Amino acid sequence: MTVDGEIRILICTNAAGMGVNFFGVHNIIHFNLPRLIDTFVQQLGRAGRDGEFSNELILCRNHKSHLKKVENDLIRMVKDDIINDTESDSSEEVMNRYVSDSEIQLINQKLMSYKYTLTSACSGFIVDSNEVHGLTDEVVTNIVANCITIFTCDDVMGKFPIWSFQTAVDICNIICDVLGDMDMYNLLIFE
Known part of the structure; x- marks a missing residue:
């Protein structure tokens, strides 16, 4: 209060x-x-x-x-059938980018490190920390597997069970930072 x-x-x-x-x-x-x-x-x-x-x-x-x-x-x-519905009914063209194996490994390492930071920040909570931020090992694996299609926070929140906007921003920043295309997408968004 x-x-x-x-x-x-x-x-x-x-x-x-x-x-x-x-x-x-x-x-x-x-x-x-x-x-x-x-x-x-x-x-x-x-x-x-x-x-x-x-x-x-x-x-x-x-x-x-x-x-x-x-x-x-x-x-x-x-x-929750949203993911299945959007995958089968979507008429939008999906944008992809090239991601090398070494970039995929680095994204995985950075996301796991970020997950550890979030979990540490939630220590002492009554609720399981994974339920607070939504970033479990399985979600990290799915994000890494689909990082070729993640460009915005909406992509993160729409495709994965991440309900914190700030967590989505941080995930998007990690991916764009590793791939070196953050500046390009920021220019596209603000023009």
Whole structure:
């Protein structure tokens, strides 16, 4: 809570979804899904009470022991098929660049070092640090494998489960710095 009484982060149980209004809430993060879709809608409804656009981020593992207790309609509603849809339905031409094997290795090393820095900064958190920044070993591997198509922060956030804009900026900067084309893309963006 700030000095003027503004709540910046509220960690709560299901009770917060039962009719309590928190004005100015525009971002909700769910750690796992509730069992019932009605409960989910109640919890989601705490955001945007002032009519402003709001965001919902759901962090859960596809683990049978938990998901078998969750309503099927809720699982279908939150299931993330965005990557599959965009890959198969996209009519846009994908821009590629050449990346040598040594550049790929350097990008991997720098991203792993960056991941370590993020993880160290999150030490002492109650939540697993990978869930805070989203940069897991698997995500690093996927970013490195697809670095030929990453040019902007939108590319990073659109293709990978990175939800922090600053993390996306840093990843993009690492790739462009290794490949030596940062200045070229900055000129294209600002012209």
